[in-house]
Amino acid sequence: MATYYVRKSGNDGTGTGSTVAPWLTLNKAQTMMSAGDTCLIGDGTYNEDMGPGYCRFNKSGLTWQGENGASSAVVITSSTSATTNTLLVNLTSQTFKYLTFVNRLVGAPYAVRCTSNLVATFDGCHFNQSGTDGNTQTYGALFDPDTGFAQTITLENCTATPLDNRFIGLSFQATGTGVLTATLTDCDLDGGLNALACNGVNLVTVTGGTYTSQFSSAIRVGIDSYTGGSPSTVTLTGCTVDMTGATGGHAVMIGHGALNCVVDGVTIQNTYDYGLVIKEHGAAGGTEVKNCTIYGGTRAPIFCKGSTHANIHDNTLIAAAFVAFTADAGDTGHKTGDISLTGNTLIVSGAADVFYWPAAGDDGGAVCDYNLYNLEAQTTGDFGTIPTGGAGATIPTLRAAWDAYETGSNDDHSAYGVTFVAADVGDTFKARRNRAFEVA
Numbered sequence: 433m434a435t436y437y438v439r440k441s442g443n444d445g446t447g448t449g450s451t452v453a454p455w456l457t458l459n460k461a462q463t464m465m466s467a468g469d470t471c472l473i474g475d476g477t478y479n480e481d482m483g484p485g486y487c488r489f490n491k492s493g494l495t496w497q498g499e500n501g502a503s504s505a506v507v508i509t510s511s512t513s514a515t516t517n518t519l520l521v522n523l524t525s526q527t528f529k530y531l532t533f534v535n536r537l538v539g540a541p542y543a544v545r546c547t548s549n550l551v552a553t554f555d556g557c558h559f560n561q562s563g564t565d566g567n568t569q570t571y572g573a574l575f576d577p578d579t580g581f582a583q584t585i586t587l588e589n590c591t592a593t594p595l596d597n598r599f600i601g602l603s604f605q606a607t608g609t610g611v612l613t614a615t616l617t618d619c620d621l622d623g624g625l626n627a628l629a630c631n632g633v634n635l636v637t638v639t640g641g642t643y644t645s646q647f648s649s650a651i652r653v654g655i656d657s658y659t660g661g662s663p664s665t666v667t668l669t670g671c672t673v674d675m676t677g678a679t680g681g682h683a684v685m686i687g688h689g690a691l692n693c694v695v696d697g698v699t700i701q702n703t704y705d706y707g708l709v710i711k712e713h714g715a716a717g718g719t720e721v722k723n724c725t726i727y728g729g730t731r732a733p734i735f736c737k738g739s740t741h742a743n744i745h746d747n748t749l750i751a752a753a754f755v756a757f758t759a760d761a762g763d764t765g766h767k768t769g770d771i772s773l774t775g776n777t778l779i780v781s782g783a784a785d786v787f788y789w790p791a792a793g794d795d796g797g798a799v800c801d802y803n804l805y806n807l808e809a810q811t812t813g814d815f816g817t818i819p820t821g822g823a824g825a826t827i828p829t830l831r832a833a834w835d836a837y838e839t840g841s842n843d844d845h846s847a848y849g850v851t852f853v854a855a856d857v858g859d860t861f862k863a864r865r866n867r868a869f870e871v872a
Contacts, residue, residue, distance in 0.1 A: 436461055437499065457507070458487065458496070467493025467525070474499050477507040479536065482829030485512035490521040498530030509536040509543070509562070520546035529555045534562035535570055547607075549581040557590045557808055561624075564596040569625070571577060572601045581609030586860035588617045593730035594624035595712055597767040599678075606632035606662065609640035616641065626652045631689060632662030642672045648681040650674070654689030661689020661712075667696045675702040676728075682706040682735075682859030687752030695724060702729040711737040718742045718770075730754065732788070738762025740795075742771045749776060751784045755816055760793035775802045781809035787823060794819040799839055 436449035442456040446677035449464060454474070461471045473496065474744045482488035487494075487662040498504025511515040517535050520526070523546075530629025533543040535655050546552075547614075555817040572592040577583045585604075592601030593743050595803035597696040601621035606612040612633045621627035621639040627650045631638050643650040643661055650673045654661035675683045683702040686693055690712035700707045710719050711843045717742025732747040734741050741779050749756045756778040760766045780786055786805060798819070805815070805827075815823035820836040823829060827848045 433468040433718070434465075434468070435470045435471050435472060436465060436716065437474070438478075439499075440476035441474070441623065441680050450671040462489065462491050462494070465491065465494055467491075469493075470495040470497060472497055472499040473504070473506045473531070475505040478508070479509055479511045480829075481511035486510050486519040488519045488521060489523060489526065489571045492522070492524040492526060495527040495529065496531065498525070500530075502528040503534070506530065507532045507534055509534050511536075515538070515540060516542045516545040516787040518544045518550065520548075522550075524549070524551040525554065526550075528552065528557055530557065532558040532560060533573070534560045537563065540570065541568060542571050542574050545571070546575050546583065546794070547578050547581070550575070550585065551583050552584075552767055554590050555586070555588045557587075559590065559592040559601060559726040561593065561599045562597045564598065566596055569598045569600065571603050572599070572621075572623075574600075574603045574605070575614070576603075576605040576607055576610060577610030577612055578608055581612040583613070586617075587619055590616075590619045591623040592623060592627065593676070594622055594646070595728065596622035599624040601627045601651070602628050602821045603629040603734065604631070604633045604636055605629070606634075612636075617682055619761045622646075623650065626650065628652070630664050630666050631655060633664045634662075636666045636668065638671055640670050644674050645681060645683075646678055649685035650681075650683050651707075652685045652687065653693055654687035655697060656685050656687045657819075658709070659685055659688060660746045663691045664689045664693075665691050666693050668698050669692075669808060670697045671699075673698060673700045676783055678702065678704045678729075680704060682709045683684050684708045685711055686710045686719050688712060690719060693719045693868040695719065695721045697723045697728075700724065700726040700733070704729045706731045706735045706758075709735045709737055710739040710742050711766075711803065712739055720744075724748070724827035726750070727866035728754065728756070729751070732756060732758040735760070735766055736768045736771055738766030738768055738793075739771065740762075740769050742768075744771070744773050744776065746852060747777070750779045751842070752781050755785045755788040756780050757789070759785055759787075759789045767840055773800045773803065777804045777806060779806040779809075780813060781811075783812045784810065785813040787816040787818050788832065789816075789819075792820045796838055797836070798842070800834070800842045801841065801845050805846065807848065 437454035442454035480487035601623035814825035
C-alpha cells in the first residue's frame with residue numbers, strides 16, 4: 433500500500449510519483465497505482481482526459497486525497513466533455529477526500545456521475561456548479577445505477593454549491609432493477625432546485641448537516657406527483673432543512689414512490705411555502721414524522737396532500753400564517769386517509785387557524801389526540817376546519833365537532849395551553865398534555 437503524489441509541478445515522463453518527483457496527471461497515477469494505494473493531489477485544477485474526454489476513474493481500491501487535507505484546493509473536471517465531467521466506472525472500495533468536483537463548461541449537466549457498480553466514500557468533498565446558462569438542469573453528482581448494477585455510497589462532511597435554481601446538489605436515481613444505498617453524515621448541501629433528490633433508492637440515510645434550496649424543495653423523495661415515482665426509502669435524522677428567504681417551493685417533499693420514510697429530530701424552516709409536504713398516496717408504508725420542529729412559511733408546517741398512513745407524533749408545529757396542519761386531497765383527487773396526529777404541540781399566532789382539514793379531502797381513519805394547542809398569540813383565528821366542519825375556538829367545541837367523525841374520541845385527551853406534563857401512557861403516546869390549561 434504505497435503513497436504517490438500528483439502536483440501541477442509534476443511530470444508524467446520523468447516523475448516517479450514520489451514527493452520529490454511527482455506525476456502531473458491523475459491519469460498517470462491511475463495507470464501506475466494498485467489496489468490499496470493512495471494518491472495525494474497538490475492544489476490546482478486538473479482538467480483530465482482519462483478516456484474519452486472524461487476524468488474517468490475505473491480502477492478500484494484506490495484513495496484520492498487532497499495533499500493539504502481539509503484546506504486543499506484541488507479542483508477536478510474533464511478536459512473536453514460537455515456532459516459528464518468526472519465519470520466513475522465499476523469501482524469498489526474507492527475513497528475520495530478533500531476534493532472539489534465541478535462541471536467544466538457552462539451548462540454541462542454533471543460534475544460527477546456513475547451509472548455502473550460503485551462502492552465509494554466521499555469525505556470532505558465539494559460538488560460545485562462552475563457556470564450556468566440559466567436553462568440546463570445541472571447536478572453536483574448524479575448516482576443512477578442502470579438495471580443490474582448496485583451502488584453503495586457514503587458521504588461525510590461534503591458540500592454542494594449552486595449558481596442558479598437549475599442545480600441539484602446530489603441526486604440518487606436507480607433505474608429499473610438498479611440497487612442504490614447511500615449514507616450522508618454532516619453534509620451541507622445547497623441546491624438551487626434541490627439540495628438532495630432521491631427516487632428509486634433502497635435506502636438513503638441522512639444524519640445531521642444542513643440542506644437548503646433557493647427555489648424548489650431542499651429535500652425531495654420520490655416524485656412531486658401521484659404517478660411516476662419509484663419505491664424510495666429515506667430516513668432523515670437530526671438535520672436542518674433551511675429555506676429561509678426562498679422564492680419558491682416546500683422545504684421537504686415526500687412524494688409518490690416514498691415508502692416507510694422517517695423524519696426524526698429534524699428542524700425544518702421555510703419562509704415561502706409549506707414546511708413538509710407528504711403526498712405518497714398509495715404507499716404500503718406511510719411516512720413517520722417525529723421529534724421535529726417545523727415552521728410553516730406562508731402556508732402550513734405540514735401538509736398531508738393525498739397521503740395515506742402518515743404517523744405524525746411528538747413534534748412542534750409553528751404557524752404564523754394560514755394553519756398549523758393541513759390534510760386535503762391531492763391535485764388529481766386522491767384523498768388523505770388513515771393518518772395519525774398525536775402528541776404534538778401546535779403553536780399558532782396571528783390570524784392563523786389550527787386546522788384546514790376539509791371533508792372533501794379526507795378518506796377516513798384519522799386519529800388526532802394528545803396534542804397541545806398553544807393559541808396564546810392567535811389574534812383572529814380559531815381551530816379552523818376538520819372533516820366534520822368548523823371546530824370553533826375552544827377545546828369543547830373542537831371535541832364536539834369530532835363527535836360526528838368515525839373516531840369520535842379525537843382530541844378527548846388534548847389540551848389548550850403552553851406546557852405539558854410527561855407521563856407514561858403506554859406505547860401509543862409518549863406524553864399526556866396538561867389539562868390544567870383547558871378552556872371552558
